Amino acid sequence: xxxxxxxxxxxxxxxxxxxxxxxxxxxxxxxxxxxxxxxxxxxxxxxxxxxxxxxxxxxxxxxxxxxxxxxxxxxxxxxxxxxxxxxxxxxxxxxxxxxxxxxxxxxxxxxxxxxxxxxxxxxxxxxxxxxxxxxxxxxxxxxxxxxxxxxxxxxxxxxxxxxxxxxxxxxxxxxxxxxxxxxxxxxxxxxxxxxxxxxxxxxxxxxx
Amino acid sequence: xxxxxxxxxxxxxxxxxxxxxxxxxxxxxxxxxxxxxxxxxxxxxxxxxxxxxxxxxxxxxxxxxxxxxxxxxxxxxxxxxxxxxxxxxxxxxxxxxxxxxxxxxxxxxxxxxxxxxxxxxxxxxxxxxxxxxxxxxxxxxxxxxxxxxxxxxxxxxxxxxxxxxxxxxxxxxxxxxxxxxxxxxxxxxxxxxxxxxxxxxxxxxxxx
DNA sequence: GGAACCATCCCCCAATTTGGAGAAGCAGGC
DNA sequence: GCCTGCTTCTCCAAATTGGGGGATGGTTCC
Numbered sequence: 001x002x003x004x005x006x007x008x009x010x011x012x013x014x015x016x017x018x019x020x021x022x023x024x025x026x027x028x029x030x031x032x033x034x035x036x037x038x039x040x041x042x043x044x045x046x047x048x049x050x051x052x053x054x055x056x057x058x059x060x061x062x063x064x065x066x067x068x069x070x071x072x073x074x075x076x077x078x079x080x081x082x083x084x085x086x087x088x089x090x091x092x093x094x095x096x097x098x099x100x101x102x103x104x105x106x107x108x109x110x111x112x113x114x115x116x117x118x119x120x121x122x123x124x125x126x127x128x129x130x131x132x133x134x135x136x137x138x139x140x141x142x143x144x145x146x147x148x149x150x151x152x153x154x155x156x157x158x159x160x161x162x163x164x165x166x167x168x169x170x171x172x173x174x175x176x177x178x179x180x181x182x183x184x185x186x187x188x189x190x191x192x193x194x195x196x197x198x199x200x201x202x203x204x205x206x207x208x
Numbered sequence: 209x210x211x212x213x214x215x216x217x218x219x220x221x222x223x224x225x226x227x228x229x230x231x232x233x234x235x236x237x238x239x240x241x242x243x244x245x246x247x248x249x250x251x252x253x254x255x256x257x258x259x260x261x262x263x264x265x266x267x268x269x270x271x272x273x274x275x276x277x278x279x280x281x282x283x284x285x286x287x288x289x290x291x292x293x294x295x296x297x298x299x300x301x302x303x304x305x306x307x308x309x310x311x312x313x314x315x316x317x318x319x320x321x322x323x324x325x326x327x328x329x330x331x332x333x334x335x336x337x338x339x340x341x342x343x344x345x346x347x348x349x350x351x352x353x354x355x356x357x358x359x360x361x362x363x364x365x366x367x368x369x370x371x372x373x374x375x376x377x378x379x380x381x382x383x384x385x386x387x388x389x390x391x392x393x394x395x396x397x398x399x400x401x402x403x404x405x406x407x408x409x410x411x412x413x414x415x416x
Numbered sequence: 417g418g419a420a421c422c423a424t425c426c427c428c429c430a431a432t433t434t435g436g437a438g439a440a441g442c443a444g445g446c
Numbered sequence: 447g448c449c450t451g452c453t454t455c456t457c458c459a460a461a462t463t464g465g466g467g468g469a470t471g472g473t474t475c476c
Contacts (some may be wrong), residue, residue, distance in 0.1 A: 077352040090473095097345050100352075103338070126342035128312070130333025133341055137305050137334055138350060144285040144308075149452060152401040162370070164433060177432095177455045185434075185452090193435075199370040359423065372434095372462060386424050391463080393422095401464075 008034035008051035010042045011084055012060055016107050023111055039068030046075045057084045058092050080121050094135045103127035129171045145208040147189045155182040160199055160208045216242035216259035217252045219292055220268055224315050231319055248275030254283045266290045267299050277307045302343045311335035351414040355397045363390040364388050368407055368416045
């Protein structure tokens, strides 16, 4: 049946790997097309196995799962990755999502949880705990506190997009000199001396 | 009991508003401190009511819920916002999360779902459907395809952080001329002529 | 072996940007 | 009224930028 969902598993723990494989193979619509102990092995066979979904352990010997996802996404952009993590809510899971994973399950997930995660990914969802979801949205929510004025914040935002002072002046409807003046005021308040430093500080303080 | 969680509700539909209030007031650890039909009203009373959590409708008459969250976060940065949305998975919910909401429920959620959402927010989670979660992570995942070489991508990433060509040269361990050479090549491939245009194009194409 | 990239470096030039220092007009707060 | 802070503007010297070239090794592919 070519309609089966092709699944590859990358997991160094044999019990977990075989357990997942047995479960998935017992279900008609799934087909395990690859079982790998290392990321390196999975990468070379990626093209040949052509999985729709890869269950990827993060803590692998050699190349870790995060770097592996980056590599494998380059080989097949349509493939989707589900993290297999030991810890429920780790920073690593968050990093894996940034690298291109679309969800995750834990090693001791029960059958239903595993199958649910796969089904949700297939139907366009991204299964994750609410704690992970919070980490994700926190990462792009900005702070409410700022030492800068409203105008300076506007200038800073334009600066962050890579605009020069004259482009900022044009978009804000002020003269070049004024936009430069705001920039200098920003530097002073953020205690920096260059554009790069200002942007680094602003990102660190979640102003942008 | 000052230990009760103070909750404000902003919702123009009377039935929904009163229904939520009745439910929450029936529970000992919650206390409804504000019931508002409009965002404007909620904003002026924000400081006085001092809620821990605000249940915020998105589709309000006058100021919408998204703008309201932005305003109210400025008044009380510690307050947390839960969206009340009609549609399960809309673009608006995503925008609200960007504006600072930490989760959402639907108008026809049952009691358990509402209480679960509040509890999860209080315990550091961000309740949302897996579809919304997918929208969120998709927004910061980058494309796997790029017309640029590996080195050019590195240069582009540094450029995006606001570095000058000499700073890029230093961090990549090459001469200024080489980094400028890469930049020129990037411009040529992206068909642009300035740093700003290159960054716009790169963002649009999800290269960065 | 040759073609086609890639990454690295070098030169020249003019226009623009940048950072630093200083200052004027205008509002709001006490 | 005075002071502070915000927005606005001016001059200068140094650095960056974008646009022309061109050169060297190193691949990878045919």
